[in-house]
Amino acid sequence: MAVLEPIAEKDLPLTRDLDLLAELLSDTIREQAGALTSDQIESIRDMAVRYVREHDAAAGQALSRTLSSLELSSTISLVRAFSYFSHLSNIAEDLHHNRRRRAHKMMGSAPQRGSLAAAINDLTSRNIKASEILALLNETLIAPVMTAHPTEVKRKTILDSHRALAELLTERDRVQMTPDELKANQDALERVMQTLWQTREIRTFKLKVQDEIENGSTYFRNTFLHEIPRLYIDLEDKLSELSGQPVELPNFMHVGSWIGGDRDGNPFVTAEVLKYAVSRQAGVVLDYYFQQCQKLENELSMSARLVQVDQSLQQLAEQATDDVARKGGGEPYRLAVSAIRARVFATAAKIGTFHHTLHDVAHAAPYELPQELAADLAIIANSLKAHGAAKIAAGRLRRLQRAVSVFGFHMAPVDMRQYSGMHEKMIAELFDRAGLEDYLSLDERSRRVVLLRELASPRPLICPYDVEYSEDVQKELNILKAAAEIQAQYGEEVLPNYIISNCDSVSDILEVAVLLNDVGLVSLAPQVRSKVNIIPLFETIPDLRGSDVIMTELFAIPQWRQLLACRDGVQEVMLGYSDSNKDGGYLTSNWELYKAELKLVDVFNKAGFKMRLFHGRGGTVGRGGGPAYDAILAQPAGSVNGQIRITEQGEVIAAKYADREVGRRNLEILVAATLESSFPPPCPPDFDPLPRRELMEKLSLRAYQSYRDLVYATPDFVTYFRESTPIGEIPNLNIGSRPSARKATNSIADLRAIPWVFSWSQCRLMLPGWYGFGTAISEYLKENGEEGLKTLRHHYKTWPFFTSSISNMEMVLAKSDIAIAARYSELVNDQQLAQRIFSRIKDEWQRAVDAVLAITEHTELLGDNPMLARSLANRLPYLDPLNHLQVELLKRMRSGDESEDVAHAVHLTINGIAAGLRNSG
Numbered sequence: 024m025a026v027l028e029p030i031a032e033k034d035l036p037l038t039r040d041l042d043l044l045a046e047l048l049s050d051t052i053r054e055q056a057g058a059l060t061s062d063q064i065e066s067i068r069d070m071a072v073r074y075v076r077e078h079d080a081a082a083g084q085a086l087s088r089t090l091s092s093l094e095l096s097s098t099i100s101l102v103r104a105f106s107y108f109s110h111l112s113n114i115a116e117d118l119h120h121n122r123r124r125r126a127h128k129m130m131g132s133a134p135q136r137g138s139l140a141a142a143i144n145d146l147t148s149r150n151i152k153a154s155e156i157l158a159l160l161n162e163t164l165i166a167p168v169m170t171a172h173p174t175e176v177k178r179k180t181i182l183d184s185h186r187a188l189a190e191l192l193t194e195r196d197r198v199q200m201t202p203d204e205l206k207a208n209q210d211a212l213e214r215v216m217q218t219l220w221q222t223r224e225i226r227t228f229k230l231k232v233q234d235e236i237e238n239g240s241t242y243f244r245n246t247f248l249h250e251i252p253r254l255y256i257d258l259e260d261k262l263s264e265l266s267g268q269p270v271e272l273p274n275f276m277h278v279g280s281w282i283g284g285d286r287d288g289n290p291f292v293t294a295e296v297l298k299y300a301v302s303r304q305a306g307v308v309l310d311y312y313f314q315q316c317q318k319l320e321n322e323l324s325m326s327a328r329l330v331q332v333d334q335s336l337q338q339l340a341e342q343a344t345d346d347v348a349r350k351g352g353g354e355p356y357r358l359a360v361s362a363i364r365a366r367v368f369a370t371a372a373k374i375g376t377f378h379h380t381l382h383d384v385a386h387a388a389p390y391e392l393p394q395e396l397a398a399d400l401a402i403i404a405n406s407l408k409a410h411g412a413a414k415i416a417a418g419r420l421r422r423l424q425r426a427v428s429v430f431g432f433h434m435a436p437v438d439m440r441q442y443s444g445m446h447e448k449m450i451a452e453l454f455d456r457a458g459l460e461d462y463l464s465l466d467e468r469s470r471r472v473v474l475l476r477e478l479a480s481p482r483p484l485i486c487p488y489d490v491e492y493s494e495d496v497q498k499e500l501n502i503l504k505a506a507a508e509i510q511a512q513y514g515e516e517v518l519p520n521y522i523i524s525n526c527d528s529v530s531d532i533l534e535v536a537v538l539l540n541d542v543g544l545v546s547l548a549p550q551v552r553s554k555v556n557i558i559p560l561f562e563t564i565p566d567l568r569g570s571d572v573i574m575t576e577l578f579a580i581p582q583w584r585q586l587l588a589c590r591d592g593v594q595e596v597m598l599g600y601s602d603s604n605k606d607g608g609y610l611t612s613n614w615e616l617y618k619a620e621l622k623l624v625d626v627f628n629k630a631g632f633k634m635r636l637f638h639g640r641g642g643t644v645g646r647g648g649g650p651a652y653d654a655i656l657a658q659p660a661g662s663v664n665g666q667i668r669i670t671e672q673g674e675v676i677a678a679k680y681a682d683r684e685v686g687r688r689n690l691e692i693l694v695a696a697t698l699e700s701s702f703p704p705p706c707p708p709d710f711d712p713l714p715r716r717e718l719m720e721k722l723s724l725r726a727y728q729s730y731r732d733l734v735y736a737t738p739d740f741v742t743y744f745r746e747s748t749p750i751g752e753i754p755n756l757n758i759g760s761r762p763s764a765r766k767a768t769n770s771i772a773d774l775r776a777i778p779w780v781f782s783w784s785q786c787r788l789m790l791p792g793w794y795g796f797g798t799a800i801s802e803y804l805k806e807n808g809e810e811g812l813k814t815l816r817h818h819y820k821t822w823p824f825f826t827s828s829i830s831n832m833e834m835v836l837a838k839s840d841i842a843i844a845a846r847y848s849e850l851v852n853d854q855q856l857a858q859r860i861f862s863r864i865k866d867e868w869q870r871a872v873d874a875v876l877a878i879t880e881h882t883e884l885l886g887d888n889p890m891l892a893r894s895l896a897n898r899l900p901y902l903d904p905l906n907h908l909q910v911e912l913l914k915r916m917r918s919g920d921e922s923e924d925v926a927h928a929v930h931l932t933i934n935g936i937a938a939g940l941r942n943s944g
Contacts, residue, residue, distance in 0.1 A: 033126070034893070037119040040106040040192055041897065043212075044111040048104065051216045053415035056100050056846040063097060064104045069828060071816050071900035080490040087146055089882025090907045099928050105901040107219065108933025110181075112898050113678070113941060114189050121684040122196060137440075137652040137688075139254070142695035153266035153700050162634060163665035165697050167690070168438065169242070170672045173237040179220060182677055186217045186245070189682060192874065200258070225930045230284055236300045239282045242676060243434060247278050248311045252425035252688055265600050274429050276694060277436065279520075279668065280304075284437040286445075287524045293498060294505035298597035301509050301517055302374055308426075308434035309371040310853045312396070314366035315423045322419060323356035323403075325412070332634035334355070335710060336406035339363075344386050356403060363399050366390050370432065372784055392514075394430040433517035440560075445499060446534040447573050450474075450495045453484050467528055474533040475582055478540055478547055485541045489789035506555075507542040515554045521638075522597055526559035527566050529576050536586070539865075547582055555742055558637065563598025564607040567615045570596070578630040593666070596623060597637035601776030608730030608795040613828050614723040617659060618716075624661040635666035650827075651689070655696035657827040663700040669693070674778070678941055704887045715818055717804075719825075725802055726795030728871055733794065733863060734771060741771055741911045743860045746851040748782035749913060750774075752929050784838075785936055786847040790864065800878070815878045833875050837884040837895060838940055841868050845905045852914055905932050 053061035067089060073082035093101065127135055134140035144157060176771065191212050194200075200208065247430065255272055262270040281309040283300025286292040325332075332355050334342075340358035344365055365387035373389045390396050400423060402468040460473055477484055485500060486776040491499065506518050521539065523531055535557050539545040544554045562572040574596065577583055587594055598619060604612040627634040640654070655663065671679065680686040734740060745751060771779070783790045804811050818825040845865070851857035909932035916925050 024458050033123065034119070036122060036196070037115060040115040040118060041112065043192075044188070046116060047106055047212055047216045048111065048220075049218050051213070052104055055217070055220050060097065060100050060215070064101055064765075067101060067899065067904060068105075068108075071444055071904050075900045075903060076896060086904065087907065090904055091911060093908075095924055095928065097914070101923065101932065102905060102908055102928055102935060103220075103224070105905050106224065106938060109898050109935055109939035110185060110902040112894070114185055114192070114903075114937065116684050116894055117685050117786070117898075118189060118192050118196065121682070122689075124684075124688065126137055131200060137692045137695050139258055139261065139695055142698045143265065145682045145699060146702055147265065149702070149704065153262050153270070154508060154699065155702075157262060157266075157270060157272075159665045159698070161275075162633075163275040163701075164668070165276040165280045165665075165693055167667040167671045167693060168281060168439075168637075169239050169435075169666055169676055170281040170285065170670050171232070171239070179241065181219070181224060182241075182681060184215055184219050184222070186807070187679060188212065191215070197227050202607045219638075224934055225927065230287070232296050233299060233303075235282050236296075236303055239280055239676075240303060242686075243278070243304075243307055244311070246680045246683050248308065248426060248430065248434075249422075250683060250687040250690060251276065251278070251304040251429055252422040254687065254693075254694065255425050255429070256421060275665075276690075277429055279438060279439060280435045281438050281670075284518070285440040285497075287440050287442045291668075292502075293862075294501040297437070297502055297505050298509065299440075301433060301513060304434040305374050305432050306371060306429045309367055309374070309432065312367045312423065312427065313364060313371070315419065316360050316367060318425070319419055320357050320360045320364065323360060323407075323415070324354055325356050325600060327353045327355055329411045333409055335402045335404045339402050339435070342836045345937050353433055354355075356407075359399075359403055362387070362394065363403075366399075367396065370396075376430075388691075390432075393427055397427045398425065400427065400852070404574070427532055431514070431516060433513045436516055436519050438522055439502070439518060440518040440524060440553075441499070442524045443497070443526050443531040443534075446523065446531065446538065449496050449499055450534050452492055456486055456490050456492065457484060467530055470530040471533060471580075474530060474537050475580070477537045478533065478582060481548055484537065501539055501540045502546075504544075507544055510544065510554060518555065520558055520595070521558050522558045523567070524560050524562070525583075526561060526573070527569065529573055529580075532573075532577060533595065536583075545586065547585065551585045551589060553586040556590055556593070556595050558595045558597050560597040560599055560637075560639070561619065562602040562639070564603055564611065564615055567598070567603055567619040570598075570619050571626050574623060574626050575630075578626070578632065591633070592631070593633045593635055594627070595635040595637055595668070597639055597668075599639045601639065601780070604791050605771070605774075605779050607727050607777045608734075609792050609832065610726040610796050610799060610828070611723045611730065613824075617719075617824055620662040624659065628661075633664070633666065634662070635668065636662055637668040637670075639670050640672075650831075651829045652692045652696045653823070653830065655693070655700050657823040658700055659824075660703050660706075662699060665697060665701045667693075667697055674937060674941070715822060715825075716812065718818075722799040722803060727801040728795075729798040729867070730795035733860075737860065737863075739856055740860060742853070743848075743851055744771070744782070744854060747847045747857065747861075748786045749909065749929065749933060750778060750782040752913070752916075752926075753778050753781060753785075753933065771801045781937075784940055785841040785906075785933060786844055787838070788844040788847075788864065788868075789839045790834045793839075794834050794864070794867055796832060797867050797872075797874050800874035801870050804877075812877060816880065819878050829875060829878055832871070833879065833881075834885055834888075834891065836868075836872055837869065837892070840903070840906075841865055843903060844909065846910045850910065850917070898939045902936060905935045905939070908932055909936065 049061060049065065052064060067086065070082045070086040070089065071078040074086055124135065134144060143156075191208055195205070195208055198204070201537075204340055229233050262272075280300075283292065283296050334356060336359055339362055340355040343358040347362045366389060369387045369389040396903050400420065404416045404420055404424065407420070409411065444541070447463070454460055454473075460469075462470065464474070465473065510518055523535055523536055526532065536545050539555055539557070540547075545557075546552045559570075559573065561567050561573075567819040573595075578594075598616055600612065600616065603615060606612070607615065615616045623634060623636075636658075638654075640651075651669065655667065678685075679689040780791050800815070807814070819829055820826070845861065846862040848857045860939075871886065875884070876882070881887060885895075909929065912929045912932065916929060
């Protein structure tokens with residue numbers, strides 16, 4: 024890793040916060056666990072710091088001896104302490120990023136890369152007019168989509184305490200305090216730290232989907248409902264200033280969710296769960312509107328004696344039923360907002376998810392549509408503007424208007440997703456019960472014929488009575504019927520998408536159209552209608568390679584073209600990063616994704632349809648993670664064009680959106696990168712992309728062979744993986760409702776990509792993020808020598824795709840530790856097998872490190888990223904001992920010690936390591 028320079032003055036506040044939090048934790052441990060335990064932890068911490076930061080070999084040896092001889096009770100206290108040090112480092116670093124951004128703005132410096140201001144400046148410097156940006160935004164959709172994929176190991180209770188610590192630290196940072204105020208803040212910090220130490224970190228129960236729905240709603244309450252309206256307003260103001268006239272933006276950005284609608288591999292998502300997800304979201308957003316109306320009532324105290332309100336406002340005020348509001352008298356705006364608030368309450372009460380107990384307000388008529396609420400808010404805004412109170416209208420009221428416009432009564436569009444094999448099973452069973460063809464015996468061409476026949480038939484395929492279906496099929500049919508009911512109640516925007524996992528044929532797509540046709544969400548007759556986007560998900564290497572053929576054949580079907588015309592000519596395609604990586608390795612996955620996008624751009628252009636790509640990115644680099652701004656800019660030309668959806672998964676959701684300021688920054692990044700990607704600078708006239716694509720094809724092929732040889736062709740590799748990582752212990756962490764594998768087999772192919780990557784992260788190998796790259800580069804350099812190296816360096820400096828790929832790999836390699844990984848190989852029962860496989864992994868790791876350093880011309884990993892290098896330096900002294908202890912505990916557990924304390928300690932180490940690595944799953 025990069026050699027750290029002395030701490031710069033700008034980073035001293037970070038050091039101050041880290042020292043304060045460490046001191047608070049140490050004092051809490053001393054008070055709660057006793058001086059002996061506290062002194063032992065401090066001694067181990069000191070040894071770890073000297074070993075990691077100063078490369079003190081003697082400290083390393085002493086550390087190893089001490090950790091190996093710890094009693095179990097001391098081990099648990101140490102694991103908890105070091106886990107908390109990692110969590111606290113995350114809090115301090117997030118606060119420092121916010122601090123640095125604020126300082127940057129206060130100094131009047133040029134806008135930071137990735138901000139809205141920087142994006143607008145970049146576009147205008149290239150003579151792109153505000154009218155062109157607005158025209159793009161009128162056809163744009165940008166959507167981060169939250170999934171419930173289980174890599175978030177922290178409980179919501181713990182996250183709430185982290186948020187409280189962050190707020191208290193922010194208060195110290197931004198408010199000049201009196202001694203009494205500083206003491207009160209210190210006392211509050213100590214109370215939160217005590218609460219953390221006395222709170223269980225690990226769940227004792229397995230999450231239900233309902234728990235995941237509630238957890239997901241937290242990010243809306245804390246961040247999205249507040250920050251997305253502000254983002255819209257800021258961009259409107261910037262474009263208004265740029266164009267010289269008022270600009271009102273369309274709703275081009277929202278946050279979506281898979282939670283409660285994603286059934287792929289999750290048997291616990293049912294029709295009732297889907298209904299709960301939607302109604303719970305409605306309850307959260309209506310509660311937000313209700314609270315904002317309460318605040319508006321307090322703010323809009325204008326007297327009828329002093330201002331002239333228009334007739335519409337007066338009529339709205341007369342609808343108020345709240346006796347308390349009426350007693351105020353002569354304050355028409357308060358009465359008008361009271362009337363709105365009563366109708367919001369009645370709307371929520373009608374849905375049945377509101378939990379306030381209030382007087383009178385439930386007597387109002389509920390709103391049927393969010394547009395009715397928007398119209399009432401517009402009456403207030405227009406009246407305020409008419410008597411010179413435009414500034415008041417531009418505050419909370421304007422933000423509430425935008426929130427209603429964006430979130431409606433559903434808050435977040437919920438995607439439905441299911442595995443293609445289930446759709447095939449459903450169609451086969453429906454055909455069988457209806458006395459039609461033996462669907463499973465038909466070839467692809469014949470399947471398309473019968474599916475298109477059913478799609479155009481007015482006869483229902485689902486028998487309404489006297490027919491029994493298998494449990495799985497009936498469950499799926501119930502979900503589809505529930506989806507139709509939900510759309511009828513909330514509107515099409517609540518369930519707009521249906522995603523088909525493992526899609527590898529046109530019939531996979533038509534099957535879903537037929538199923539949706541039977542519940543009224545899709546139809547060709549008597550009229551063409553499509554209330555849902557049907558989205559193929561291409562996720563394995565073969566699927567990615569065949570995606571252009573499938574879409575070409577799909578677009579050749581006249582009936583499908585008719586259906587797309589109902590969706591504004593937009594066809595969405597989802598690309599899977601996780602499974603393609605597990606299938607083919609990091610470099611090949613990235614290259615096949617890039618090639619698939621290039622081919623799809625061409626297919627869509629020829630067909631005359633607009634393409635929207637949905638990127639199934641995970642948290643770690645091995646699952647498509649890495650900085651979102653660079654990832655979007657690295658997309659092929661023509662693949663964005665204002666249309667992009669991106670999954671936000673696992674612990675990355677908390678890292679990006681738990682803090683409101685950090686959340687705003689990440690939302691801005693998505694908008695800024697999409698704008699810049701949609702207006703790419705022109706290529707030089709003599710530019711030829713073919714040579715670099717041919718080079719990548721060669722590198723990818725060799726990396727693919729190397730990766731497949733290890734993971735799928737090496738005898739007993741699966742044994743090595745399962746015994747040298749905590750994969751067997753992860754399912755007991757209760758971090759998600761979804762099983763860790765699609766099928767109960769020992770096969771890596773059936774294992775979900777999430778636990779696959781998560782396990783390699785825990786043992787500090789991060790293998791999915793780099794394996795195969797070193798071999799590919801070393802063999803290329805053997806053939807091409809110094810000229811080949813110059814070529815690679817040129818691509819690194821000039822080709823965003825290659826730059827992003829190498830930078831992400833460098834980050835992964837910096838977080839890996841081959842010496843620690845060697846300790847995990849000792850867990851394998853057959854040590855000859857372990858040494859044979861680990862030696863291959865170790866050699867490839869060294870080749871990967873050498874290749875990255877040669878291409879980037881860095882002397883150490885992260886040589887151009889001192890911020891991340893310092894972040895790792897802050898947390899490695901806590902991470903490394905946790906890894907050491909995890910190995911010792913796994914040995915004890917696997918040798919027969921099945922005590923609850925040992926299992927608990929193992930789970931604590933998994934929690935702490937995940938916190939220290941941050942983007943681990």
